[in-house]
Amino acid sequence: MSGIYFHIPFCKQKCSYCDFYSTKDSNGIDELVRSEIEELILRRDYLNHDLVETIYFGGGTPSLLNIYHISNLLKCVRENYNVSSDCEITFETNPDDLTEDYLKGLFDCQINRLSIGIQSFNDDVLKYLGRRHDSRNLNCNIETAKSVGFDNISVDLIFGIPGMELETYYDSLNKVIHLDIQHISAYSLTIAEGTLFYKLRKENKLKEIDEDDLLIQFNSTIDILAEHGFNHYEISNYAKEGYKSRHNCSYWEDVNYLGIGPSSHSYNGFSRQWNISNTHKYCSLVGKNEPIFEVETLTRKDKFNEYIITGLRTSKGVSVKFVKENFEREIVQHFVKGVLSLLKQELIHPYDDRVVLTRRGILISDFILQQLYFI
Structure with a gap:
């Protein structure tokens, strides 16, 4: 889809x-x-x-x-x-x-x-x-x-x-x-x-x-x-x-999408693209069939961070099992350490094999994401 x-x-x-x-x-x-x-x-x-x-x-x-x-x-x-x-x-x-x-x-x-x-x-x-x-x-x-x-x-x-x-x-x-x-x-x-x-x-x-x-x-x-x-x-x-x-x-569920128009973003699972944020230049470049966007190829670290950012926004949260099965040992160790700390602070709570933001956690979600980002 x-x-x-x-x-x-x-x-x-x-x-x-x-x-x-x-x-x-x-x-x-x-x-x-x-x-x-x-x-x-x-x-x-x-x-x-x-x-x-x-x-x-x-x-x-x-x-x-x-x-x-x-x-x-x-x-x-x-x-x-x-x-x-x-x-x-x-x-x-x-x-x-x-x-x-x-x-x-x-x-x-x-x-x-x-x-x-x-x-x-x-x-x-x-x-x-x-x-x-x-x-x-x-x-x-x-x-x-x-x-x-x-x-x-x-x-x-x-x-x-x-x-x-x-x-x-x-x-x-x-x-x-x-x-x-x-x-x-x-x-x-x-x-x-x-x-x-x-x-x-x-x-x-x-x-x-x-x-x-x-x-x-x-x-x-x-x-x-x-x-x-x-x-x-x-x-x-x-x-x-x-x-x-x-x-x-x-x-939030890693589905591919195409962004059309000035400043819109696109994602294909491997990279992100963003169109220029200028309507006149956008129209001019499209008319000349010249490039209108920049591209960022996503690394494994980027993919992990994207999963955390998007997953924690939702009531489904993020899957500990998915992280362990899909990312390298160093990333997993970083994730588990962060999760244990946030659980103690009652900023996230466990749900089946997943962790989800608490209400207090939602209000300081930027802080929580900083704790889980793999830099």
């Missing part, structure tokens, strides 16, 4: 926390789509004709594409790749782009999963985050999507926002639950370099969130969503039975 990811880098405005590659100049959408179609054709052998089980439109803001763009991209995939009959096709969208006509167009293109960036039901929080929508029509947007025929809908929420009252977050969480959707991604706000929030923090203009409040919000998210039938299957992701994000699971 394999997957295809489309990066659509255009945004009407940059959110205060976002560090993904994007541009506010959307005049080149037509040229980008033509270039992504060319890249699809040029790289059609990359997945070795494996069955494509998932397709994902991310950004940026994919919902700035018109239906003609989306239809042409998917037509090219189906003409050049071996696409599964039950392929999961996810489309990220901003709530204010969800008109009934647009939703009908997506549905007609055989998009079968929506990922909607709500983030909060509080207008003050939305303004603080730099979002361009407000809370007025969020319920209506979801109901319209359902009426069109969408029955696999995911919503994004953000917690851990400096200055946000606990009750404000709980209100948003409860409103999302009552939307009767299938999947929720709840992310702790991270302040990444290159974002507006990072700049404000450097200038001492951004108050840090209290760690106790962050822990309360995280634990409450797990407990409240579990009460309503959502399984916590990855650090930031919760799904009702049968509705995990198949595309995102492929990243």
Whole structure:
């Protein structure tokens, strides 16, 4: 199995926390789509004709594409790749782009999963985050999507926002639950370099969130969503039975995928490639059939570290047996030593032949990964 990811880098405005590659100049959408179609054709052998089980439109803001763009991209995939009959096709969208006509167009293109960036039901929080929508029509947007025929809908929420009252977050969480959707991604706000929030923090203009409040919000998210039938299957992701994000699971389960578009990444089991993060240069190079990506060949050490990074993000954790059977003695000894230390600190716990992050471990997962990395 394999997957295809489309990066659509255009945004009407940059959110205060976002560090993904994007541009506010959307005049080149037509040229980008033509270039992504060319890249699809040029790289059609990359997945070795494996069955494509998932397709994902991310950004940026994919919902700035018109239906003609989306239809042409998917037509090219189906003409050049071996696409599964039950392929999961996810489309990220901003709530204010969800008109009934647009939703009908997506549905007609055989998009079968929506990922909607709500983030909060509080207008003050939305303004603080730099979002361009407000809370007025969020319920209506979801109901319209359902009426069109969408029955696999995911919503994004953000917690851990400096200055946000606990009750404000709980209100948003409860409103999302009552939307009767299938999947929720709840992310702790991270302040990444290159974002507006990072700049404000450097200038001492951004108050840090209290760690106790962050822990309360995280634990409450797990407990409240579990009460309503959502399984916590990855650090930031919760799904009702049968509705995990198949595309995102492929990243965590060592499945090959092809990334199309500027700044997108690809993986074939032996190496990683990443496209240049410049839309104009990307389109120019694709048109000349010149290289658009850099390549990193993965060593055995890299493969081990990748397995630890991706495995520990999920509720499955990592298999001690797999590590012992697939990696060299020096790596195994390092792994076992780290695992024993983390077990004593109650940052991981055993599960069959596997080890899984505890709730406390999830909140300091970066520290745990540093302990297990083989350098």
